[in-house]
Amino acid sequence: MQSKTSLFNRGMWIQSVRNVGWVGALYTLVLLFIVPLQIILRYTGEVNKDGMYTEKLKTLFEVAESLQFLFMFTVPVVLAIFLFRYIQTKSAADYIHSLPISRGVLFWQNVLLGIVSLVLPVIISAIVLFLIKDSVNIEDLYTLKLILHWAIDTIVLNIFVFSGAVFAGMFTGMSILQGAFMYILFILPAALIQFFIMNINFYWYGFATTYYSGQNVQKLVPFVRIIDLLDSGKESYLSLVIYAIVACVLCFIAFIAYRKRSLEIATHAIAFKWLKPIFIYGLTTCSLLLWGMYFGEMKDSFKWLIFGYVFGSLLGYILGHMILAKTWRVFRKWKGYILFVAVAIVIGIGLKVDVFGYSTYLPNQENIQSVYFGEDGYSLTDNSKSHDIEQGDYYKPPYYYSSKNTINFIRVLHKQIIKDHPNISKREIQSGEAREITFAYNLKNGKKVVRQYAVREADYEAFYKRIIETPEYKNHFYYILEPNNKNMRYVKEVQIDAMYKRSEPITIKDSNKIEGLKEAIRKSIQNQTYEDTKSRQQSWSSIDFMDENGQIVDSIPFEKSYKGVEKWLKQEKMFENARIMPEDVSNVVVLKNKDHETLQPSWINNPSILTKRKGALTIKDSKQIDYFLSHTTIQEQGDYIVVFRYKNSSPEVQMFDANMIPTELKEKLK
Structure with a gap:
């Protein structure tokens, strides 16, 4: 019979510190190396002539961020595995639990030691960061507020990952599976939803896969959400509170599981009997959805989707039994699989028949x-x-x-x-x-x-x-037409860069002229027909609206159908610089595409392949050159091939349809 126990056992605490103290010590050294030391190496001493040390840090996670995130998601897991290693080994479990120490004391002491081992390295690093703050060569590179944010974020998220690893360890008798289950625990909800969404796409016509599988699913993965949260530098205190609450809940559930788990379960894959069918059928379901999605997407075929289901479900079911039995001799256990297949068929038929009328629904x-x-x-x-x-x-x-x-x-x-x-x-x-x-x-x-x-x-x-x-x-x-366009207020400059014209872009900084150009673009767009928007004609130039930092707010092509823009540019005497002109072209060579060839890259590198062909017609008349310039296209195939020989740019090859070639030229090109 066990003697009376206290809430703290000094002997076990010392033993646990000896076992895992090295993890905390190593983590301290790692943090000091990847944050304070990196700052010392980068931001002390002489500043380079190129002025590379100019930007202040928005968050301390910018310093060796990949390494910080890597250790945030691994050190707590390793610590949890070593702290509770004794419950995964039969001899150690029997010995430790035979001591006059309650399971509650054992559990909470280990959890406390794990938290201390994760918190102290962060506090030490934060103190060092504060001490070296004034030694860097950039004033206010980071502030005390940033240090506190970094420390709090790191501590809360370390404890969150640690609690997840402790939770996973209570439901398995193998240390290697404890780590695997922890990562699966964090990824599984989002993975299952994503697998389901991708599979539903094969059953319900019109299912919006992109919409349902966007950022909302990714945010269910703690790894992704944490990295986005910290990398943005925009801390959400609510998110941190939620992670702290979840950590407490996971630890509490883990404590209940620890009290109820049997000592004999050590070295077993699953700690509770009721969890075994959930594990097997959960793994079978995940494998079914994964391989169904894979084969369905790869082959774009419903038949291959079914093949993926059969292959995936068999693989998952057999693998699940192998893990539980720790042997490959599990091929006699088929009753459960037959039941699973029957349920899957019923669900599949229900989805295919579309009993909910999803595919045909249209709001009134x-x-x-x-x-x-x-x-x-x-x-x-x-x-x-x-x-x-x-x-x-x-x-x-x-x-x-x-x-x-x-x-x-x-x-x-x-x-x-x-x-x-x-x-x-x-x-x-x-x-x-x-x-x-x-x-x-x-x-x-x-x-x-x-x-x-x-x-x-x-x-x-x-x-x-x-x-x-x-x-x-x-x-x-068209972005520019939007009423109350907030982003357009940042525009301070406009550049018009003409195609195939080796000259500096037209730059407009006068606010009145910028507004005049905007209005001309608006009128041109409003007068466009559907046929204009579907035209394969190449634009004259690109019109870039930029902010004071030179960043493009919006970019609009100067289409050949924009008569309002053409008129405005002529009024401002900019038209000839905003497009390629006949005087920029040496000549144009036109020939019939008798074999209906597609546009070849080799033609651009060596246009003589085309210009030396029999029947090629060279045009030097400025009006005819202007006609072809005004009708250039971006199509890959056409009835005629046209080679533009520019004076200040590489030759260009275009494809023209028969209805785009003047009648008088067609007679000469027979």
Whole structure:
């Protein structure tokens, strides 16, 4: 019978310090090396002539950040494994638990020692950082506030990772699995959601994979969230409080599990009998979803998806039993697998039949408050906090159309896509023949409906035309047209850089001229037709709007259909410098593409391959040269090949369709 015990046992404390004290000591040296010492090496002594030491630190995690994060996610895990190593070894577990010390004292003493071993190195490093603060050669490189933030963040997150490792250790009898389970514990929720999302995409037509798998899923992974939190330098005290609370909860659950686990469970993979089927079927499910996703995505085929399910489920089920039994002789245990397959088939059929009507659902017009329509599904989950305006990373929120006509046009297109259910391959998307578009409806009842499809725009030109020519669409699609555009207030300079013209870009700094150019661009865009936007003509130049630091706020191509911009540039006597002119061209060579060849890179390097062909026609007339300059395209194939020989730039080869060649030239090119 055990004797009366106290809440603290000095002997066990000393023994534990001897066992794991080296971890804390080593961590102290590591922290001193990767933070204070690095600052001393980088920011003391003479400043280099190039002035490399100019920026103040936004956060101390900028110093050897990769190493800091690496040790934050490994040292606490190693410490937890060594502190509770005795419960994973049968002889040690029997001996330690035979002593007159309660499990509560053993557990909490080890947890306390682990916390002390993680906290003291940080405090020591923080003190050293404070002592060397005035010795660096940049005034206020970092402040006392930054030191405190760094210390608090590191301590809280170290304890969070440590508590996760302790928690994982209570549910296994093997040290190696304790570390593995800890990392799996942090990754599993996000991984399962991501696997499910990627698999659902094969069952429900229109499922918005990009929207549901964006940053929201990644934020479920503590590793990713912690790195984003600390790397941004924008500490969230609420996040730290949440991590601290979760750490306490994990330790409390671990304590309960420690009190209930049997001593005989040491060296076993799973510590509790009720957890074994959860482990096996959980591993089987993860493997099924992972391999189904892999084969389905790689082959873009539902048949390969099913093959992935069969392969993955078998692999996961067998592997799970091997881990539990610690042997490969587990091939007789098939009853559980048959039950799993039966349940999986029922769920799969339910998803394929679409019993919820997900694929055919379309909100009623009267229930729609606004709708997003575009190719960038990522912007729906983006937010301003992930952008740094000071670094030129401007945030552009997703635009939701609220005009009744625009909503109706978008909804009609959506309805037609559901009806047609076009079958688009990945090859078509990668080649640009098809594109992904996203619909996101804000309903009047507060709900949101998001759908994503791959379509060929050519099949829906009549629908696109009505949407694209609406004033509201142009206001959204063209950044410069947006009312109350906040980012445009940062514009201090405009540069116009002409294509194939080796001269300095036109620079405009006069605020009145900048506003005049903006207005000319706005009018030109508003007068554009759908056909203008789909034209394959190459733009004259790029118009870059920049802030006072030279960062581009917005960039707009000077399209050949922008007659308003052309008129304004002529008034300001800038037009000839804003585009390539006939006098910049030596000559143009035109020849018929009889074999319907595609554009070859070798033609650019050696245009004589083309110009020496039989039937090639050389043009030197300035009016005809200007005609070809005004109709240059970016297409890869055409009925005619046109070689532009520039005076101050490398030759350029373009493809022209038959309807773009003047009739009088066609007669000569037969």
